[in-house]
Amino acid sequence: MAKENLSEDLAIFIDWENIYISTVNEYGAKPNVSAILEKSREFGRIVAATAYADWTDGDFREAPPTLYSNGIAPRYISARYFPGGRASKRRTNSIDVMLAVECSDFLHNHPQVNTYVLVTGDGDFIPLVNLLRSRGKQVVVIGVSEATSYHLIESADRFISYASLLEEERAARDEKPRKAVDPYEELVRAVRTLKKGDKTRVLGQVKQQMIVQLGSFDERDHGFKKFKDFVVEAEKRGLVNTVDEDLELHVYLPDEKIPPAEEPGPAAEPKKTPAKRNGKERSAEAPASPNGELELSDLTPYEFGIVCKSVADLETPASFVNIFSSIRERTERGELELSREEIRSVLDAMLRQGYLKPARKKPYKGAKADITLYRLDRRQKAVKEALNP
Known part of the structure; x- marks a missing residue:
């Protein structure tokens, strides 16, 4: 069991709909609340935990008793749907907005809380992450790697893959040490996998793929402050190549043709028309x-x-x-x-x-x-x- 860190207070905000749908789609199981809380305790003493959803929805009705028993307050938000019926139309983002508003209010009223754990994979929460960090708070995001915005992963101080929580629980039961992996080999494998799937290979997406492969990955565990520094070291070793494209750094394999770096600047003669x-x-x-x-x-x-x-x-x-x-x-x-x-x-x-x-x-x-x-x-x-x- 993880040792609780009593030097810091933390608050947990759970986008229940997002994490529920993600775990059911990817793993065929409901979210493991105990695993989420256990991991969160590694970052401090939990002083508040809230989960947001429309608890009248058939998929979520059974969750509140389990949440209550684990010290998590279920916050009911009525999910409104566009005309055309629940099955065919997507709901509005009223739940996401309420989570962001109440988290911001909590930030104002509880300055002693230094760490915020957001359980979600929704990239719409990036402005909230930036707000919390601009106030000097540490932001930890827990989400399903395959269903998490890679920009959200980049914006947080730390991202924890939900799969790694399950892996830690299995390892604790089996008492078998995890096999050591070469992070550089995993980087090359991630780039190769993205290339094979014809997917974008910006830094955030490469890191996301590594998390999918390993269950968890943090470049700081290997002596790097930023993921970019880790990739640059891999490039120095001749394992990958990088180039600026479309305002982001893209990663290529050594045998790929490197496109010319983007030259931002004027593309035509100035016009005289007013704007x-x-x-x-x-x-x-x-x-x-x-x-x-x-x-x-x-x-x-x-x-x-x-x-x-x-x-x-x-x-x-x-x-x-x-x-x-x-x-x-x-x-x-x-x-x-x-x-x-x-x-x-x-x-x-x-x-x-x-x-x-x-x-x-x-x-x-x-x-x-x-x-x-x-x-x-x-x-x-x-x-x-x-x-x-």
Whole structure:
């Protein structure tokens, strides 16, 4: 049995519908509540645990007594369905919204709780994860690997595969040590499996596949702070190759042809047509982006300052992927209101106006693919004013 850590308080929020459907579909069994609680106790003392569902639904009616007996409060949320009948139409996300609202309220009223365990695989909870982490909280996600958003896996401080909970229980009963595995061999196997299935091979999805294969995987157990560092080490050993594509880092096998790294920037001559944002027309004299998209002149001084600070806070020079992700994280925190396309337009504009300076280079000696790294030109007057208003 895991030793309870009494130095930290933690709260558990369970998206019951998500975990129930995932375990039934993948393993043909209902969620093992005891295993979830036992694993959670490794991170601290459980001071609150709540499960959200429409308990009148036929699949969930028997769950509340079991939850009560394990110290979990069943929170009833009426699931509303679109016109057309329950069988053919998907429910609204009222349950997800209530979980996020009550978790945010708990965060405000219980500052002593340092760890939050979210039992779900739904990527819609990424903004909630970012909110909790921005308040200095540790976020642990427990979910079924095959049914969990890989972006959710990346956003959490720690992801625990539900399959690993079952494996730990079996190992405890059998008292047989788990067979040691080579993490680099598993990485190559994961990339090969994704390639065979013609699936995207971004970092998050590769890690997700490794978790599926192993039941659990944490790069920190092998001396790496980030999964990217682990993959880079594998690339240095000649086991995989990486390249920036479509704003994310993709992983390839050594015998695959590496596509050229993406060169973000203007794709056409600037147009003179005015564009609109928030119903306001931009001046025709202002430099326009290639497709009449968002331009720097559309940003308020505050918005431009946040963009510049997002770049300045990174270890420079930084890849376009890291810069994009840093700005996107600010939008998820509510500091900016920019869509994915608008962020791309702003970065294109910063490149054209020289606020971002590119440098083509190899990430390290021996890498097969060159990448372009960027730094913020702090000498530019507009940048200076944005960083020091």
